[in-house]
Every structure is written in C-alpha cells, then in structure tokens.
Amino acid sequence: MSPASIPHPEAAPLEDTGRLCIHTITTRPWSLEDAVRHYPAAGVAGVTVWREAIEGRDPAAAGRLIREAGLEVVSLCRGGFFPHPDKRGRHRAIEENRRVVDEAAALGAPLVVLVCGADPAVPLPEAREQIRDGIEAVAPHAAGCGVRLAIEPLHPMYADTRSAVNTLRQANDLADAIASPAVGVAVDVYHLWWDPELESQIGRCASRERLLAFHICDWRSPTEDLLYDRGLMGEGCIPIRRIRGWMEAAGFRGFNEVEIFSTRRWSQDQGKFLQEILQAYLKAS
Amino acid sequence: MSPASIPHPEAAPLEDTGRLCIHTITTRPWSLEDAVRHYPAAGVAGVTVWREAIEGRDPAAAGRLIREAGLEVVSLCRGGFFPHPDKRGRHRAIEENRRVVDEAAALGAPLVVLVCGADPAVPLPEAREQIRDGIEAVAPHAAGCGVRLAIEPLHPMYADTRSAVNTLRQANDLADAIASPAVGVAVDVYHLWWDPELESQIGRCASRERLLAFHICDWRSPTEDLLYDRGLMGEGCIPIRRIRGWMEAAGFRGFNEVEIFSTRRWSQDQGKFLQEILQAYLKAS
Numbered sequence: 001m002s003p004a005s006i007p008h009p010e011a012a013p014l015e016d017t018g019r020l021c022i023h024t025i026t027t028r029p030w031s032l033e034d035a036v037r038h039y040p041a042a043g044v045a046g047v048t049v050w051r052e053a054i055e056g057r058d059p060a061a062a063g064r065l066i067r068e069a070g071l072e073v074v075s076l077c078r079g080g081f082f083p084h085p086d087k088r089g090r091h092r093a094i095e096e097n098r099r100v101v102d103e104a105a106a107l108g109a110p111l112v113v114l115v116c117g118a119d120p121a122v123p124l125p126e127a128r129e130q131i132r133d134g135i136e137a138v139a140p141h142a143a144g145c146g147v148r149l150a151i152e153p154l155h156p157m158y159a160d161t162r163s164a165v166n167t168l169r170q171a172n173d174l175a176d177a178i179a180s181p182a183v184g185v186a187v188d189v190y191h192l193w194w195d196p197e198l199e200s201q202i203g204r205c206a207s208r209e210r211l212l213a214f215h216i217c218d219w220r221s222p223t224e225d226l227l228y229d230r231g232l233m234g235e236g237c238i239p240i241r242r243i244r245g246w247m248e249a250a251g252f253r254g255f256n257e258v259e260i261f262s263t264r265r266w267s268q269d270q271g272k273f274l275q276e277i278l279q280a281y282l283k284a285s
Numbered sequence: 286m287s288p289a290s291i292p293h294p295e296a297a298p299l300e301d302t303g304r305l306c307i308h309t310i311t312t313r314p315w316s317l318e319d320a321v322r323h324y325p326a327a328g329v330a331g332v333t334v335w336r337e338a339i340e341g342r343d344p345a346a347a348g349r350l351i352r353e354a355g356l357e358v359v360s361l362c363r364g365g366f367f368p369h370p371d372k373r374g375r376h377r378a379i380e381e382n383r384r385v386v387d388e389a390a391a392l393g394a395p396l397v398v399l400v401c402g403a404d405p406a407v408p409l410p411e412a413r414e415q416i417r418d419g420i421e422a423v424a425p426h427a428a429g430c431g432v433r434l435a436i437e438p439l440h441p442m443y444a445d446t447r448s449a450v451n452t453l454r455q456a457n458d459l460a461d462a463i464a465s466p467a468v469g470v471a472v473d474v475y476h477l478w479w480d481p482e483l484e485s486q487i488g489r490c491a492s493r494e495r496l497l498a499f500h501i502c503d504w505r506s507p508t509e510d511l512l513y514d515r516g517l518m519g520e521g522c523i524p525i526r527r528i529r530g531w532m533e534a535a536g537f538r539g540f541n542e543v544e545i546f547s548t549r550r551w552s553q554d555q556g557k558f559l560q561e562i563l564q565a566y567l568k569a570s
Contacts, residue, residue: 120506120522124479157442159479160506160522166479194409194444194451221405221445226508237405237445 011245013282014256020281021046021074021255023215024053027270032062034270036069042274046074046255049107051100063108074111074255075213076104079149081117082134083127083164090130093117097138105145111212112142113150113186118164127164132174139180150186150212151175157226158191168192168201175210184210187247188259190217190230193238199246206250214247215259216240216285228263232276234284241285256285296530298567299541305566306331306359306540308500309338312555317347319555321354327559331359331540334392336385348393359396359540360498361389364434366402367419368412368449375415378402382423390430396497397427398435398471403449412449413459421463428467435471435497436460442511453477453486460495469495472532473544475502475515478523484531491535499532500544501525501570513548517561519569526570541570 014020022044024035032053039047047066054062066073079100084090097112104112116131118124135149142149151171154163165171171185185205192198205211218236223229233240244256258277265273299305307329309320317338324332332351339347351358364385369375382397389397401416403409420434427434436456439448450456456470470490477483490496503521508514518525529541543562550558 123524123527124481128481155442156440156479157508157511160504160508167481170481194441196409196413196452196455219445223442223445223511226442226511239408242408 009245010242011248014285017043017278017281018045019255020044021048021257023048023050023077023257023259025050026258026260027274028266030270036066036071038271038274040070042278046072048075048077048257049073049109050077059103059106073107073109074257075113076107076109077113078115079112080114083117083119083122083130085119085121094134094137098141101138101142101145101147104147111148111150113152113213115152115154116163116165118159118161120160124159124164131164132177135183136178139178139182143180143182148212149183152186152188153191155191167195169197172201172204184212186213186215188215189238189240189243190219193219202246202250211250211252213257214252214254215257217260228261230260230262232260233280294530295527296533299570302328302563302566303330304540305329306333306542308333308335308362308542308544310335311543311545312559313551315555321351321356323556323559325355327563331357333360333362333542334358334394335362344388344391358392358394359542360398361392361394362398363400364397365399368402368404368407368415370404370406379419379422383426386423386427386430386432389432396433396435398437398498400437400439401448401450403444403446405445409444409449416449417459417462420468424463424465424467428465433497434468437471437473438476440476452480454482457486457489469497471498471500473500474523474525474528475504478504487531487535496535496537498542499537499539500542502545513546515545515547517545518565
C-alpha cells in the first residue's frame, strides 16, 4: 500500500502552545528584544530567527538572549538564492550560504531554511541544476557544523525570482539526489496546500528523517498582494489541520511555526496580534 | 523511451501570423465590432470570443460577423466553475455549462475552454470530484453539439476561487478518467511554465488527440497583481518558444492564442497595443 492510499485523519486540535514557534518576521515591527520579552509571556515555546532580526549583531549573543528568555531556537531563515546568470554570482551565493551556516551554528540554530532562488534570466531547468550544485557545495560545511539545511519548496508564483523549487516532489527529488544527512525539506502550507501530491510527498519523507520543518499561515480570498498578504490561521482556505495530520502521520514531532508576512498585520498593535496568533493557533491549526 | 526523455528543440521563430489568434479580452476596451475590424487588417487569423464580448447578443449573428470579417472562431471562453458548497449550486453550474455549449454551437466555435472552478468553502479533493462530475454531465451534450471541452489547468495561485485543477498532469488525469471524445486539455503558458513536468505532460497528450488549445502571454517580474498584470510575449521570463516546441513535437498544429489580462495594457491605445502584439508574436513567441 503506498503512503498516498493510507487514509490519514485530520490532526486533533492543539491543546497547548508547547510546540508553537513564531518567526521573527511575523511580528516584524518588534526588535529581537521585544520578541523575546513578549513571546514567552504568551506561552510561545520556540522562535525561528530571520537574519534581518540579528543583522549587525553577534549571533552567539542573540542566541543566548533567546535561550535565557526560555525560548528554543528552531531555525535560521534564510539561506539559498543559488541561481545566478554568471559563475561569479553563483560562487558568491555559495560563500554567503557558508556564512549563513556559521551564523546558525553561532546562534545555536540546528537548521537553516533554504529559499533556493530563481532568476528571470536563468531558465528553470538550469536554475534547478544550479540549486543542486549550490546545496551540494554547502552541505559538507553544514554537516561539519552540526547544522541541517531544509529545502523549502515555494509557491509557483515565486518561480521567477525566489525559487525554482516549487513542489514537495521536487524538493524530495533534490534531497534524494544530494543524499546528504544534512539535507532535508521544509513544508509550508502556504506554498503547498494546492498540490494534489502533497499528502503522498509528505508520506515519502516518513522513513527518511528528512521532514525538518512545518510552517503555517493561511491563504486569504482574495489575496491582494503576491508577497505580503498572508492570512492568520483560520482566515483562509488552507486545511491546516489536515496537513498537520499528514505531517504527524509521517512522524513529524517538531514545532508548528507561524510565519506570516502581512503589511496589514504589521501595521496593527503587535501585542494584540500576538494574542490573535495564540487564539488562531489553538482554534484553527 | 518516455516522452520526457526525448529532447525537443525550441520551436523555430514564427514567420507569419497565419496561426495567430487573439482573445477578445486581450483588447477588452474594444467592442466585438472594433475587434473584427482591426484584427484582420493587422493579419490576425483567429479569434477566441469571451462571453462578455457577446453578452446580450445573438451568438449566431456574432459568429457571422466574425467569419465575414475573415476571422476563424477558435473557441469560446469560458465554461466551468463547477464546484459549489451545495448541490443546487452545482446543478446550476451544469445547466449554465450546457447553455455555454449551446452558445458555442450557435457562434460556430468548435471549443469551449473550461476554467474548472474552486470555492474557498469546498476542500480541493471534493472540488476536484465536483469538477469531474460536472464535466461528465456536460460532455454528452457537447459531443451532440459537435463542441469540444478543453480543461484548462490554472496557476496554483487561483486554487482558492478559480480552479482546483492546477497542473497539466491533473488535467490529463481528469481527461483520462472522463474518457469522452469531447474532452481534452488547453495549455496556457502563464499557468504552467513553472511546472517541471510540463514537457512530459504535453508529450502525454501526443497520441490522444487531446491537446486542444495553446494560450500565450508572459510572466512579468515583478508581477504586481494576481489577476491583471500579465505581460506581452517577451516582457517576462516564460520560455514561450521552448514550450511551443513541445506543443508542436506533440503534434499540435492549432492557433497560438494571445490571452493577456492587463489593466496597464487596457489603459493604452488598443490600436497601438495590437501592433505591439504583432511584433511580440513574431519576435518572442
């Protein structure tokens, strides 16, 4: 029986926030200090750090600040962006990704999320080869640092400039081809909810210890901006609990990471937004 | 050897406009009379009629108007929108699609393009079943009228409200399952250019006479609106000529249909836009 043909139930509602992680970009107006003060008080257990939140700071000190607040560092966002029309640009991207790995190690993040990259001037088949070359070049350094790399497939609407990896099948194929213990995949419901193969491709990860992260938010109807109009869980049409059920049936026991880019949300009071995240997390995730 | 493993060359540049079709919505500010006056003078050979262009008119008279101008009626856009949360809504959609088929027959259009539909309140697996049920209910009437139905997979960014069919693989699977001589698929580069399976799924149609239409435009970077910011051929990153090569290798000899929704383009002089379409068609399609 293939994984796809085993019926997985919708996950049970979440009873507490013990596996709740928030991406710093979700509450973008807050400094890292704001985030580490407010998140734990609200019951948040983990944080995924966006590089912009620690820009110009000592990552080791940022990591201590986070842990001393009682939060777990879940991952660092983001590496990747490997494709480039010329060789020098691709070389620079690999060097930059090695620095991201160093930053993750210093921060104490066990994982770097890869937005693999795309360039309108690079045809997708070539971009995909460049991504593979780039990850292969960085993986040994990551393994040496005890940091893993999660290939995050991005929604096809980002295939021009953000990622040429647009389905979980592609990410799984890529991880198979690279075959490094440091390399796995990240599942973000926003990017993948539409894919008829999502359940079977999540199942495909089950026996391979490659399912490294789970990002949640919602798809609003209408979505008014391609980048910055993500919804809070329950505000849209993504069957988050069903997808979480597939993740858990595949053995995933990691954090449920709230990653929301929203100019609308960033313009509201962030303390109030955090309370709304907590309610939405328990009610609709 | 599978179709995917046979290398197909990029198509040769187009030498004339003998296979150029324009969708009426591309020059939306023009009435049907404007279109049938300007298109043939510019060398356009075919027209795909959007229903809004003949709303409230006698479709048979509209068909005569088009043919008397020397244009071929390529298809009628659009039927579909089958999913609905309740049975009555789904029944109404089927009735409406039968009327669309009647309209196509009266117009003299051999093809109805189906935007299959989606509803945020209907989970995608159910929506996909409702689409299959809907097409199966309409196909016999279409066959009786000598009209074919083209399942057009839509970009995944439209999976909330426009179509739960988001890849050519899905459209092919659906056509296989329905197995009606009246039912085939339409390939639109805007919706499908990102799909790593596109070449092989176009090849899959080769021996089945199901490759019914080919729509072209381009993907702009950045794309500023999810609906109305399509680019003219050459303005973006879609490898149109490569995809046309795959279509032709699969035996497709139909029209290259220019379908552009663009508030920017609709606000410019349409005669000048038509000239730009012709240049772009010969240079970048």
